Amino acid sequence: MLKILILGLALVLASGVHAETNKLDYRLKAVEIAENTYLFEGKTEDFSRKNGGYIVNTAFIVTDDGVVIIDSGPSRRFAEQQRAAIAAITDKPILRVYITHHHPDHFLGNQVYEDVPVYALANTITGIQRDGEMFTDNMYRMVGDWMRGTKVTAPTQAVQPGVEEVGGHELELIDMQGHTAADLVIFDRTTGVLFAGDLVFNQRAATTPHAVVDDWLQSLQKLKTLPFKMLVPGHGGVTTDSAPIAQTKDYLEWLVAILQEGAESGMDMAEIMQTPIPERFQSVSLVRIELQRSVTHLFPALEEMVLRPVAIE
Secondary structure, three states: OHHHHHHHHHHHHHHHHHHHHHHOOOOOOOEEEEOOEEEEOOOOOOOOOOOOOOOOOEEEEEOOOOEEEEOOEOOHHHHHHHHHHHHOOOOOOEEEEEOOOOOHHHHOOHHHHOOOOEEEOHHHHHHHHHHHHHHHHHHHHHHHHHHOOOOOOOOOEEOOOEEEEEOOEEEEEEEEOOOOOOEEEEEEOOOOEEEEEEEEEOOEOOOOOOOOHHHHHHHHHHHHOOOOOEEEEEEOOOEOOOHHHHHHHHHHHHHHHHHHHHHHOOOOHHHHHOOOOOHHHOOOEOHHHHHHHHHHHHHHHHHHHHHOOOOOO
């Protein structure tokens, strides 16, 4: 009888684990946004145990020779489901993966693609090697079991900026900076789709943990000059115009202005965090939360610069 009870308990526990595992489904839906070009659109939310870190846009292009993927997502589980969703659309091989920058929601699926080249800018590779374990620990704390089995896997190939022909597509690989020290922009000249990474946010407040805002604004200006037909931001919906570029620029300029004003007037961080949100940003997701985070990211250095004593000759 005892053996039967133990066996029954084991089966219950096993079925519970299996049921919990089945719940961890990102429900990825590949949407065709241009000819043979597909998007997995993330939620404009913060990381949580409910969304599993699926707050990022990832994409893929089905070329004549095979599949090119842009960003592997926030976890091993995500990339496994991403790869399965791609296989449901095409039986062509995966040729390569491009990682746009070193933030964890964009690269933590890399281990699923160890059988293909994974490309990133050199400074992105360095950033992943430096910060990857810290990012992973934070992600485990924020999203829990969705991260099970995820390990840091750095890209294997350094991107050489320029134009490369892949399976009948002319891909322009552009080295930009601002959101991080290395932001890869991919412009498919063949379809006109511009993959802007996290240089562009659409109706979602920009994140700034590694930002150099002056560089970021210069990159946004360059993005506007590209003759794209479709714009894919790192977060938020795709558009056929440059409105998300303008919104990101406007938000960053406002952010810098209130930080500068706060430093010059002697405000502390808590006071700046309570700055009223302009009406034009009130519909932007997470704007108050990201304002508070950006104050902690950017204000101390700005305050130190403003308050630095003037040398007397």
